[in-house]
Every structure is written in structure tokens, then in C-alpha cells.
Amino acid sequence: MRSDLRDMSRRQRTSPPGSGVALAFGFSAVSSIALTVVYGFGGQPQLEGLLLGIALGGLAVGLVRWAQDLMPGGGYVEQRDTEMGGPAQSAAAVRSFERGEQEVQRRSFLGKALAAALGALGLAALFPIRSLGSAPGTSLEVTPWAEGIRAVTIDGEPVRPEDLEIGGVLTVFPDGHLDAADAQTLLIHLPPGVYRPVASGREGWAPEDFVAFSKVCTHAGCPVGLYQPANRRLFCPCHQSIFDVLDAAAPIAGPATRPLPQLPLEIDADGFIAAGGDYSEPIGPGYWSRPRA
């Protein structure tokens, strides 16, 4: 099939053989020169890509046409080994190995000692892996939030209830821990009276209709970035989990299985919003030894 096609294109050509090839190489050279000029005048990304493309493309067209039109093409036949090797050869190889093995086995104690030494070395060589990171310890279970720590914005500003209108949402951090990614928290100002403490013990967690939930998605840890004040839902843009703020941020859609942990709030003596303690449970995605809430 293909060789037919090639024959046809060969027959249809009237210009002297090779002129197309020469033309393509010529194009390529001109384009390369233009490329250096563009570069010399300060460069321009689109032109650079285009000219480089033409320079390379000219070489491509030239070489392929040269090969297809002017070089001896397909039709060569070469024999192949349908099966490699053979049983006799394998058997001979195995015999050679076994002969050596017998020599070694005569000193079987030495062999065992060697294995032990290599094993010990291998084990010792594994230890530096431990240097790669800190021990997890309890770091996944706790955050810097604690009773009395003020909630501050990413600029470090403390927040008063009157700073956030009803329906508003603000990302806050524990004062002094602006770089604590695990402590990022959504501070939400609910309309008066809608807060329902779902679990007992959370009655006092929403002073002046402010609630706070971890911003780290319990699915795979993305920041739960979007809040819809109308139906009080939080939306995670990564895999579309949706959390119902009025139901203690329980997931109502998407792959998340657990509510966003709630942060108890209080208003401190100076009128700023502060934490009443750490989160209700470990924040963020699950892991093997995650304690149950």
C-alpha cells in the first residue's frame, strides 16, 4: 500500500529530483538566520518559536523527502531468529554456574558470614532515610490554636465582631502563627439565631453569631475556598465537596466524608475574636492512625 503511494508521487513529479529537498533546506537556513536576528534585537517569544519551527521543519521535510524520493526504499528482506538461544546452550550455562556454586558451598560458613555482613550493611544504609523528615508525632492532631489566642487576618490584624458583616467570611490564623497552614480557619458571620450546636458541648462556640471551621478540606486538604451565604454552604474547588455550615459543616456532596472541624470561639476582654481552644478534632485529610473524634 505505502510503496504504491510512494511510486505514484514519484511518477507525478516533473521538476528535477531533489529540487524540493534543496528548497526545504534553503528555507531552514533562512529561518535560522532570521532567528538569530530576532534574538539579536531582544527576542520575541512567538517569532522565536515560529522561526525555530520553520528551521527545524525545513530540515524535517528535506530529509524525509530525500529519503522517500531519492533513496532506495522498502522491500529489503532480512531473516530473523524466530526463537533465541536454545536448550543446550542454557543447560551449559546452568552447569557452569553450578560448578562454581559447588566451590562456594564447600565453604558454606563463609557464605553465611558474607550474607550476614551484607545484610547488616544494607540495614545500616537504610537509616539515613530517617533524616529526610521530622517525626509525625502529634503534629497532625494539634494546631497552634489554643484558648485565648486571637484570630488575625493574613496581615496580622485582629478582628472585632463589627469588622465582618452578616453573611461575610474571612480567613484567619492564630495570632503569631501566620505561616501555620494547618491552622487556617474560616470565620463566618451567620445571621442572628440560625446557629444550631449540633453536638452537645458546642453551645457556647458561636459568640455573637460567629462560627469558625477549619479551612483545610477533610478530603484531600485543599483550602475550602468558596462560601455561599445564601444557603450557608462551603464549597471545595478541588473535588467539589460541599459542606453545610448550619449542620456543623457536615459534607453533603462530593467525596469528603467528615465535617470540617469546628473551632470554639470567644470574644476576649478587649472585644477581639479569639479561640476558645483547639479544634474539635484533627483537621484535614484522614490518615491511618487518626484518632476518632
Place this chain on the structure above:
Amino acid sequence: MLRRTAGWFDTRLGTSAFVQKALTKVFPDHWSFMIGEIALYSFVVLLLTGTFLTFFFDASTSHSVYRGAYEPLNGVEVSDAYRSVLELSFDVRAGLVMRQIHHWAALVFIGSIVAHLCRVFFTGAFRRPREINWIIGVLLLILAIFNGFSGYSLPDDLLSGTGLRIAHSIALSVPLVGTWMAFLLFGGEFPADEIIGRLFVVHIMIVPALIIGLLTVHLAVVWRQKHTQFREPGRTEGNVVGSRLWPSYTAKSIGLFFAVSAVLSVMGGLVQINPVWLYGPFEPQQVTSPAQPDWYLGWVEGALRLVPPFDVRLFGYEIPNPFFPAVLLPGVTFTLLLAWPFLEQRFARDKEAHHLLDRPRDHPVRTALGATTLTFYTVMFVAASNDLIAKWLGASIFGITLIFRILILLLPPLVGWGTYRLMKALAASGAGHLSEMPLAALTNRGADGHGAHVDGGKGHGAAGPPGDGHAGNRLGAPAEEARTPGG
């Protein structure tokens, strides 16, 4: 001069016998054999452009201030990594083209590996004696995906930071060792400062070295075993028909290298990709929306979105949800891929060596299974954009996700069944090509078994073996009798 050089080496290394054989080595000319070469040449482009990038990229998350031509971020404090990528994009001459060629080459590289894998699968080129190269190929695919991910995580922008965040959570989800694994890989709790520097070493040294090593073996094995070829007049199990390495195949192949790099250059110049300056620098409390990974991780992303919300609790321990789509699924995927040649040998009871390729219709079961599998991963891939689709259709995300959950169960078996019927009908009709098959052949159920014998005559000369089953191979292809026993 040439003669003298050849003699110099030959008297010292005895190279001439090999060189003489190599120059006249025969390579088949089928277009589908070029796909693997496209992968190879994209990788060469990655090496060339990547080396340029390393001279400017600064793999550190220490903070510095960007001062350069991109006004919106001029004077803003960002990480060194992000700053250096901004500089590469706006302040280093030819930097943006190199960056964009590099990124496009990565997408084409992995795309052509997948296409190459499909070619090998659907034509049965993985059968004995080529199982070794199938395994190496799958390993190369895994390494390429991994290097792509580590590469686009380097610039420390908001999109890739989100990807790393998810990667940390996926590592955490592994039973028993997950927590330690995540902490050792990243250096601690997310976002740990070490990760960019580590990914850099992985991206520019460890994985490329592994790829180069495996690629070398891959090509050496092809060289040793010689290419497969399609069943056509004059082609037998015992020979290879095609062009000689020198000069025509060499010229064509180098031409292909230039063609691949030409296309990548034009794309790198004209089609914007990964504009990290628009995403902004990574901040742990921010996220881009929408957020999709590069295409080759779309299936994992889709799976993460499609699994129903469940965790497993075992004796007080937890296997969190992401484990299933993001660890188990890829694990099973690649294990099955690696095992496929051996599974097929077992179930099709065919342990023979094959050097002539199947056409997809010659093995309808395999073709149907392949189509089923591809459909399964395609549905997941599309589902990775469920938010965009919902927005585009003005539909609710609940509804769209539900539809995808249904599709992933329904579509793959349906496509598999349809493919099976189509392949059977095609084989029975004796048409040279799908487009030449009369429509009636599809509806003619009775043709399934009987039509098989007519197929040899048309178009392809000693064409395909009838139906499936390897016993048929002998019947359909008398040429095989000529094969040289034992070599």
C-alpha cells in the same frame, strides 16, 4: 579517511563486523511504528530544553522579591522558585519559548507513550518474545508521568502548590506507613520547605537517569529481537521486510526528529501553556478554581471526584477515601498493565513466539477488552472537568457527577460489547478496512462464525487469520510454513 578511521577502531575493538550488519539492518516502514520514535524524540527535546532551564531555575522556597518586566508582580515578595520562573518567562531572552517547548514536549512525550502502548496492545506486539519490552515500556510510562508531575510542581505557583497539597494527602492516605511516608517525602507537615528542592533533584537527575537507562535497554531489545511487522505478501514469521538503516531509514528517522521538534517549537512559541504569572504564587490558604492537573493525571483527578464518599475503619485505624482512587486504582492499573502479556498467554493459551502482528479484528476479545479499558479511563479523564462541564451546561454539579458515576459503570462494557461485535463483523466481511465494510455485515448476526474463511482472499493477499484463536493463524497464512526452524 573514513576507511582509515574504520580500520583504526576495527583493529582495536573489532567493530567492523557489527557496523556492517547494522548499516544494512532492515526496518519495517509502517506509520504506526513511528509513534514510539515520536516519544523518543520528545524526550530528546525535553533533555535539551530542560538543560537550558536548569541554568536559570532556582529550586528554593526562600523568599525574595521579583523585580522584572512583568509589571503586576514587580516588587512583590514571592519564593525563589516562583521568582526564577517569572524571570525565565519575562526577563531571560528565549526563556519563555524554552519553558513552553519544555512543557508541550512533556505533554506530547507522555501522549505518544500512551499511543505507542495502544499500538503495541491492539496489534499483539507484546506477545512472546517481546514481554520484556512491554514491561520496560510500562515502567517508562510510570516514570514519565511521575517526572511530568514533579516538573510542573517546580514553579511553586498556586496551581501546582494545590497539586502538591493533594499529593501530600494521598501519601498520608496509605495504610500503616502513610504518615511517615508523607513526612519523609515532604520533610514534614504540609507545606514543608524542602519539597521543591527535592523534586528538583528527582526531576532533573534521578528520573531522567532512570528513563535514559530503561530507554537504552528498550531500544537494545528492539534491535536484538527486530521489529514485528504486519501480515502482508512476502512477510513471514521468519523475516523482516522494509528499508535499510543506512541511508534511508536514518534519513527518515532524523527527519522525524526534526519534525517533532519543529511542531513542539511552534507550539512553544505560539500556544501559551502554564502561565504561572496568572495563577500567582503559592499561598497555603488560597486555591485556584478551576484546578485541573496536566492531562496525564486527569484520570486520577477524575477518580478522586467520582468515588462515593466512604472511608474504611479497621480495628480503630482508618483508610481514608483518597487511598482508593489515588493509590489503589493506579496500583491496580499498572499491575494489570505489567501482567497483561502473561495473563493473555494464560487465557488465550498461546505461548508461541509471534513476529507477525494481529490486526485488531484478528483478536476481537483483546480488542474489546482494550476498548473497554480505554473507555473507563476516558470517562474518568472527562469527569476531572465535572465543574467546568456543569458550569458550561448551566447544570448542577450534583447532577453532572451523578451522570458520570452512571457512565463509568455503563459505558465501558457497552463500548466493549460494541467493539467485539464490530471486530467480529469486520473479520467476517473480509473488508480490507473498516471504511470498506458493508453496513449489513454488522446486522448479520449469522456471519459471526461462518464468514471467517472468505477473509484470506481479498486485498491483503495472504491476509489475516480467521477469527481469534491462534490455531487459525496457520490456516490463514501459508507463508508461515517458510519460517526458519530454530533460527
